[in-house]
Amino acid sequence: MHKRTLWTVALFSFVVGNGITSQVRGALLPSIKESFTVSNSFLGLVAPAGTLGYLLAAVTVGFAAHRLDTRRFLLLGAAGTAIFLGLLSQAPTYVFLLFFLLGQGITIGIFRGLDRPLLSALYPDSRGQLFNLYALTWAVGATIGPLFVNQVLATSTWQTTFFVLALVFLPSVVMLIALELPADLDHGHSFALSDLGELLRNPSILGMAVALLFSGGIEGGFFTWLPTFAGQYFPQSTANVVLSIFLAAYIPGRLVYSHLADRIAPLTLVLALSVVAVPVLAYVFYLGTGIGLIIGIFVVGLCVSGFFPTLSAFGIDTVPNHSGPVNAIAISANFVGLSILPVVMGVVSDQYAITTAMRLLIVSMGAFAVVIVVTKLTGDGTLSGSLLRNQS
Secondary structure (H helix, E strand, C coil): CCHHHHHHHHHHHHHHHHHHHHHHHHHHHHHHHHHHCCCHHHHCCHHHHHHHHHHHHHHHHHHCHHHCCHHHHHHHHHHHHHHHHHHHCCCCCHHHHHHHHHHHHHHHHHHHHHHHHHHHHHCCCCHHHHHHHHHHHHHHHHHHHHHHHHHHHHHCCHHHHHHHHHHHCHHHHHHHHHCCCCCCCCCCCCCCHHHHHHHHCCHHHHHHHHHHHHHHHHHHHHHHHHHHHHCCCCCHHHHHHHHHHHHHCHHHHHHHHHHHCCCCCHHHHHHHHHHHHHHHHHHHHHCCCHHHHHHHHHHHHHHHCCHHHHHHHHHHHHCHHHHHHHHHHHHHHHHHHHHHHHHHHHHHHHHCCHHHHHCHHHHHHHHHHHHHHHHHHHCCCCCCHHHHHHHC
């Protein structure tokens, strides 16, 4: 098998496990709350604990991507993730749980800081398509996550979830031990932190970052609190399935967007999706009940699924020789949003109600659409100065 194909299989294998792992937390919140007796405000810390380490590692690794041994760091990320998932299965207190989530986030961040730059180098002529397919693979795992939790909780405790997940990452570890990178792989041009300000002055990159801040908040709100919100209308096991329905929409959505990525301008695509999503969100959180609520949530999932892969590919296409730093900016913006908004929603939920907290997602979606419009009007995808010279 071609070396490029084997590397693609290794990356896609990891991202399936990453998808499952990322979506068990929301489904496990009621069990964790019962086990450690914590409030919704403290439960909201699960999201930033799982993403803070991810953010720091992904940004650090992304900015240094051109200097790092890609294979060695990918292996460190995959093996470390398996180890921390094993430790999570043994967490004796809520504080230890948060600490191990932080460690797991760091190891996943190491991997994710390098995976898209590597895919970008392996497939330089089809980034939009590959990024959407890669994100689709994550969505397959993410859809499995809440269903997997239901299956585990039917016969065992929530701790078993993390133990089994540790085993899921072992195939990636084995493949990364055996593989060598293609000798002719382009790692991009050197990048210094002093170049970051100039990179962010590019309207396209800045617009991508701000848009991903809002889209990350929207995804984080759904991932963390949708089972709790749906629990008002359905039994908890069914509420977890509602999260899987939201995530299942990512699969057909990203499959479609992988075909549209080379046919429709990326900002036009995500703007259209956000315009559709705003009224659907309003319906879900003001009027939706029963099957109508579930259909609305599925439609929102279809729309949201195209945001991150399309915008991150747009950013890297803008500055292709700095794919690592652009990927780091995309990840950091997305996960700052993903970390902050669920905490705010937890506080609002404690003070008012979970439905009130979920309505913040309508505002976030509207803000996302505004940012995309501004980016379309101001961004031309060009750079000046040293970064432009680096590409010539």
